[in-house]
Amino acid sequence: MTSKTRFLSIPYVVWMAIFVVVPIIMVVVYAFTAHDGSFTVDNFRGMTDYISVFGRSFYLALIATVLCIILGYPLALVLSREGPRLQRVFVMLIMLPMWMNFLLRTYAWMSILEDTGLLNALLTKLGLPPIKIINTSGAVVLGMVYNYLPFMVLPIYSVVSKLDRRLVEAAEDLGANPFMVFLKLIFPLSLPGVLSGITMVFVPSVSTFAISQLLGGSKNLLLGDLIEMQFLGSAYNPHLGSAIALVMMIIVVICMYVMNKFGEGEETAVVL
Amino acid sequence: MMRKRRSTVISRIFLAVIFIFLYAPIFVLITFSFNSSKSRTQWAGFTLDWYAELFNDASIMNAFSTTLLVSLLAAAIATVFGTVTALGFYCLRKRWRSPLMAVNNIPLTNADIVTGVSLCLLFVFFGSRLKFNLGFGTLLVAHITFNVPYVLLSVMPKLYQLDRSLIDAAQDLGCTPARAFLKVTVPELMPGIINGAIIAFTMSIDDFVISYFTAGSTVSTLSMTIYAMTRRRVTPKINAISSLLFGAVLVLLIIINVREIRQEEAKKRAEAKLRQGAMQK
DSSP states (O other): OOGGGGGGGHHHHHHHIIIIIHHHHHHHHHHTBOTTSOBOSHHHHGGGGGHHHHHHHHHHHHHHHHHHHHHHHHHHHHHHTSOHHHHHHHHHHHHGGGGSOHHHHHHHHHHHHSTTSHHHHHHHHTTOOOOOOTTSHHHHHHHHHHHHHHHHHHHHHHHHTTSOHHHHHHHHHTTOOHHHHIIIIIHHHHHHHHHHHHHHHHHHHHTOSHHHHHHSTTTOOOHHHHHHHHHTSTTOOHHHHHHHHHHHHHHHHHHHHHHHHHTTTOOOOOOO | OHHHHHHHHHHHHHHHHHHHHHHHHHHHHHHHTTBSSSOSSOOOOBOOHHHHHHTTOHHHHHHHHHHHHHHHHHHHHHHHHHHHHHHHHHTSOHHHHHHHHHHHTHHHHSOHHHHHHHHHHHHHHHHHHHTOOSSHHHHHHHHHHHHHHHHHHHHHHHHHHOOHHHHHHHHHTTOOHHHHIIIIIHHHHHHHHHHHHHHHHHHHHHOOHHHHHHSTTTOOOHHHHHHHHHHSOOOHHHHHHHHHHHHHHHHHHHHHHHHHHHHHHHHHHHHHHHHHHHHHO
């Protein structure tokens, strides 16, 4: 490898400039201009109508992320304690659903959760009262947890399964009970996995539009729906859409920055 | 002892509940691909009609071939592009490499909808000036753009693990730099390259949001067709094609896993034999 090899990076640098940097600059420019191209901040002022949508999106995404940790963390721990062959099978089983189109899987949840759907049919058979869940924010959270749970489990699992067993034994020899072992040893060491899991669940949850449209009905509009409507939907206005996307992006970046500071700036994010 | 057994039982129940949660919709999907009525919730009897009709449905078959074509092309181009770039980045000074890697990570950390929307603005803006329409070309460019970062991230670590003295040795033994590259560097990087290609292909075939904003109205991927249908009514034919794809992936994964397990066992047996041989001596 000679020093000339470094010129191989030029094509991709140009590519990134055109297809990554310029598009983001365009979002910023669109957010600050009106239809005739003049500078304006009206797009941001007009956003105050949508504060409730911002609130709902971040609130539901937060609940979904917390639920993913509550379900995903123990799952990753349980997996890492199985034998090697079972571990392999279970990890495969967690990844396998991702190979079926997520829209279809979410659509299948519609069939399950509908008022006259399969879940209520089952409940009636068991003599229980039917539940109303479709078109509620609960159904949207369920859809988020369902779709993004693997993104929480896999990074945590990949950290926990590489954990040195001798450390645990050492802690036990020194008199730590299982709870202390978890609190003082396993949890701090698994934090990088949890942090990248949080990012991988929160970002798609807060910006989704398909899940909320399928499971949330018309009442549970999320940021993703709002942006989609401004670009390809009924309320065509890419300037307002860009402004919403920009604000969402900035809030997400700030959240992630604060969280990573909180996690002592772990730079070794786990990439699948 | 008692407590240990109880905790195993609890963890098994927990696993079972999670897997029921993960697989319930898939079970419903596959079951209703054999349903003889169009209903999504009422079982009317077994049929294979949807599988037969599937191959006569032009819009589904078109969407399927578009998805396959764009995924294969984007993954192949991104793999070559990403590997070449990784070599270039590796030889850059850190001062240059760090900011470039940060830009490379933007499509990975950004929400899909932001990537999609920003590319949509770019394509529409320049499309009206340079006279091109959104279509297969813009779709492919978008897919390459979000695929290259994955390839780069899986090849770069392999480059850092590379033993530079191996290349020097090859050249000392008379290899031209190009030949040393092909015979030493490429095989060493291969696991990273293959891994990157697989991730890229998976991401492409799975993508909905970015395709939705960049494909325009003339071409449609399978995800986009499914999305359009969920707004109205999903035909069981879509259940059928998804079940087929799911079955194909399942078979592929089983084959790969069985092969890996067999290879490991063969290795273990060989090692055991060696140890036995050493003991007898």
